[in-house]
Amino acid sequence: MSRQLYDLTAADGTRFSPYCWRVKLALAHKNLNYETIPWHFTEKAAIATSGQEKVPVLRDGANIVSDSQIIADYLERTYPNEESLFGDPPARALIMFVKDWAETMLHPAISHIIVADVHRRLAPQDQPYFRQTREAMFKRSLEEIEADRPAALERFKATVKPLQRLFSHQSFIAGVSPNWADHIVFGALRWGTLISTTPLLPENDPILDWMGRVLSTYGMQAG
Numbered sequence: 047m048s049r050q051l052y053d054l055t056a057a058d059g060t061r062f063s064p065y066c067w068r069v070k071l072a073l074a075h076k077n078l079n080y081e082t083i084p085w086h087f088t089e090k091a092a093i094a095t096s097g098q099e100k101v102p103v104l105r106d107g108a109n110i111v112s113d114s115q116i117i118a119d120y121l122e123r124t125y126p127n128e129e130s131l132f133g134d135p136p137a138r139a140l141i142m143f144v145k146d147w148a149e150t151m152l153h154p155a156i157s158h159i160i161v162a163d164v165h166r167r168l169a170p171q172d173q174p175y176f177r178q179t180r181e182a183m184f185k186r187s188l189e190e191i192e193a194d195r196p197a198a199l200e201r202f203k204a205t206v207k208p209l210q211r212l213f214s215h216q217s218f219i220a221g222v223s224p225n226w227a228d229h230i231v232f233g234a235l236r237w238g239t240l241i242s243t244t245p246l247l248p249e250n251d252p253i254l255d256w257m258g259r260v261l262s263t264y265g266m267q268a269g
């Protein structure tokens with residue numbers, strides 16, 4: 047297949063990267079077929095041609111594109127006849143607020159809950175790299191971060207309140223159907239719910255219902 051996505055993998059094959067999830071939803075939104083290439087944190091050489099060290103990396107024919115937002119903009123530009131990821135310019139501007147909110151509030155709220163769980167789920171060759179880089183990032187050991195999990199869960203609950211209220215009166219962040227705003231927030235929550243050993247949300251939570259709606263919009267599996 048001419049379209050390939052390097053997709054972060056856990057030891058058991060679980061694909062948990064929030065940034066890769068957004069791109070997989072964006073590709074589905076644009077009706078584009080692709081295959082994923084499982085990628086480990088320590089496989090920097092495999093993506094060296096992208097000129098940086100993180101996934102997602104999309105190979106689309108001769109084009110190699112990295113960074114989820116740059117990939118979304120690339121897809122919008124390259125496939126203008128497929129459904130828009132952003133809508134009109136004012137809608138895109140609002141999506142950029144959602145992106146900044148997700149990356150500055152939602153991602154940290156989730157990462158403090160799951161970072162030790164992520165470490166446990168990684169392939170053995172990735173674990174020392176992950177521990178070293180994340181402990182430097184958080185300025186604490188994984189064990190110290192995990193000991194604070196109850197407080198992190200409270201912070202997460204407060205952070206997702208606007209989403210719970212939103213989904214009590216509309217189906218998607220973008221309204222009647224999902225767009226890049228939904229893809230971004232979904233990616234974060236998919237990362238959390240796939241990895242956390244502590245359930246993040248009760249079974250009947252409106253956020254889980256919305257996640258199901260996003261997946262079924264694109265004919266993707268919940269498992």
Ligand SMILES: N[C@@H](CCC(=O)N[C@@H](CS)C(=O)NCC(=O)O)C(=O)O
Nearest residue numbers: 063064065099100101102113114115
């Ligand atoms: N700004 C980038 C962030 C991508 C990112 O942080 N990817 C993580 C996986 S979720 C990664 O590849 N990390 C590699 C590393 O930490 O060495 C995007 O939007 O794609």
